[in-house]
Amino acid sequence: MSGYTKEELDGLREFYRDSLLEDTLKFWLPRGIDEEHGGYLLMRDRDGSLIDDDKSVWFQGRFSSILGNLYNHVEAREEWLSGAKAGVDFLREHCFDKDGQMFFMMTREGKPLRKRRYFFSEAFAIAAFAQYAKATDDAALAQEARDLFRRCSEYADGSRPLPAKYTGERPAKGLGVPMIFLNVAQTLCDTVGCEFAASQIDSYIAQIEDCVDDEFKCVWECTDPDGKMIDHLQERTITPGHAIEGAWFILHEAKRRGGDARLEKLGLKMLDYSWEQGWDKEFGGIIYFVDPTGKPVMEYWQDMKFWWPQNEAVIATLLAYTMTGDPKYAEWHKMIHSYAHEHFHDKEHGEWFGYLHRDGRVSTAMKGNHYKGPFHLPRMQTYCWQLLEEHLAK
Numbered sequence: 600m601s602g603y604t605k606e607e608l609d610g611l612r613e614f615y616r617d618s619l620l621e622d623t624l625k626f627w628l629p630r631g632i633d634e635e636h637g638g639y640l641l642m643r644d645r646d647g648s649l650i651d652d653d654k655s656v657w658f659q660g661r662f663s664s665i666l667g668n669l670y671n672h673v674e675a676r677e678e679w680l681s682g683a684k685a686g687v688d689f690l691r692e693h694c695f696d697k698d699g700q701m702f703f704m705m706t707r708e709g710k711p712l713r714k715r716r717y718f719f720s721e722a723f724a725i726a727a728f729a730q731y732a733k734a735t736d737d738a739a740l741a742q743e744a745r746d747l748f749r750r751c752s753e754y755a756d757g758s759r760p761l762p763a764k765y766t767g768e769r770p771a772k773g774l775g776v777p778m779i780f781l782n783v784a785q786t787l788c789d790t791v792g793c794e795f796a797a798s799q800i801d802s803y804i805a806q807i808e809d810c811v812d813d814e815f816k817c818v819w820e821c822t823d824p825d826g827k828m829i830d831h832l833q834e835r836t837i838t839p840g841h842a843i844e845g846a847w848f849i850l851h852e853a854k855r856r857g858g859d860a861r862l863e864k865l866g867l868k869m870l871d872y873s874w875e876q877g878w879d880k881e882f883g884g885i886i887y888f889v890d891p892t893g894k895p896v897m898e899y900w901q902d903m904k905f906w907w908p909q910n911e912a913v914i915a916t917l918l919a920y921t922m923t924g925d926p927k928y929a930e931w932h933k934m935i936h937s938y939a940h941e942h943f944h945d946k947e948h949g950e951w952f953g954y955l956h957r958d959g960r961v962s963t964a965m966k967g968n969h970y971k972g973p974f975h976l977p978r979m980q981t982y983c984w985q986l987l988e989e990h991l992a993k
Contacts, residue, residue: 840908
C-alpha cells in the first residue's frame with residue numbers, strides 16, 4: 600500500500616478540473632437554463648434531451664449554489680453568475696408558500712405541485728442565496744439567507760412545528776438534519792457570515808456524533824433519543840454514502856478551524872466504519888443500503904450503486920489522505936475513483952449515469968430527475984480540484 604506522488608496528485612487535479620469544465624458543466628449549460636420561465640430544466644435523458652419540464656425545488660437551489668460557488672471561488676464568469684441568478688429568482692418568486700414553507704415540486708411556469716413535511720428545499724435555497732449574495736454583494740439577499748436558516752432551526756427544534764409524519768410512539772432522532780445543516784451553516788458562514796449559524800455548528804456535530812456506534816461500527820441514520828439502535832427493519836437500515844458525506848463535512852470543519860484533532864478523529868472514524876460497511880468487495884463501489892447487524896434490508900434497491908455515494912466517497916477519501924498522509928486513504932481513493940469513473944461516466948454524451956445494478960450494469964440512462972442533477976458530481980469535481988490546488992501549493 601502506498602500513497603500518491605506529487606505528480607499523481609497533479610494529474611488528479613487536472614483530471615477533476617477538466618472533468619468539471621469540459622464534461623459536466625458542458626452537459627448542463629446552457630441547455631439547463633429555462634430562458635422563458637426562469638429556473639432550470641434538469642430532467643434530462645442520456646443525450647440531454649428533455650424528458651419532463653417539472654422543476655424540483657431542491658435543484659433550483661442546488662444548481663444555483665454550485666454556479667454561485669464557482670463564480671465566487673474559481674472564476675468570475677458571467678455565464679455562472681447569470682446561471683446562479685436564474686435559480687435564485689425562481690426560488691424567490693415561486694417556491695415559497697404563504698406559511699413561509701417551501702414547496703418540493705413546481706410546474707415549469709412556477710405553479711406548486713407538491714409540498715413535503717421536511718425542510719431540505721430550504722437548506723439548498725439558503726446555500727443558493729448565500730452564494731449569490733456574496734457574488735453580487737446583495738445585503739438584502741444575504742439577510743434572507745440568514746433568516747431562512749433561523750426558520751429552519753426552529754423547524755428542527757420544534758419551536759415552529761411542522762405536520763407530524765410519525766405518531767411519536769417510537770421516538771427517534773436522525774442524522775439527516777444535523778448533517779445537512781452543518782454543511783449549510785459552513786456555507787453561510789464562509790460566504791456572507793452568520794453568527795447564529797456559527798453558534799449552531801457544535802450542536803450539529805454533537806448530534807452527528809450520537810449516531811456513531813462503536814459496537815456495530817457504523818453510523819446510524821436514526822437512533823432513539825439516547826443515541827441507541829432502534830431494533831426494527833427500517834431503523835436498522837444505514838446508508839453508508841450518507842455517513843461518508845457526513846464524515847467529510849466533519850473533516851472539512853476540522854480544516855476550517857485550522858486543525859482540530861478531535862473532529863479529525865471523529866470524521867476518520869465515520870469514514871472508516873462506513874467504508875467497511877459500504878464497499879462492495881465483490882463488484883466494487885459503495886452499496887446503497889446495509890443492515891450492520893447482518894439482517895436483510897427491506898428496500899429492493901438496497902444493493903444498487905447510486906452515483907452520489909460514489910461522489911461523496913471520492914471527496915472523503917481524498918480529503919482524509921491530504922489531511923493525514925495515511926496511504927490507506929490513498930488506496931481507498933484510488934479504488935473509488937477508478938470504479939466510479941469506469942462505471943458511471945458516460946463517455947459518449949458526458950456527465951454520469953445515476954443508477955447501476957450491483958454488478959455495474961446501467962439501470963437507467965437518464966441524467967436528471969427529481970433527485971439527480973448537477974449537484975453531487977460538480978460539487979465533487981470542484982471540491983477535489985480546489986483541495987488539490989491548495990494541497991499542492993503547500
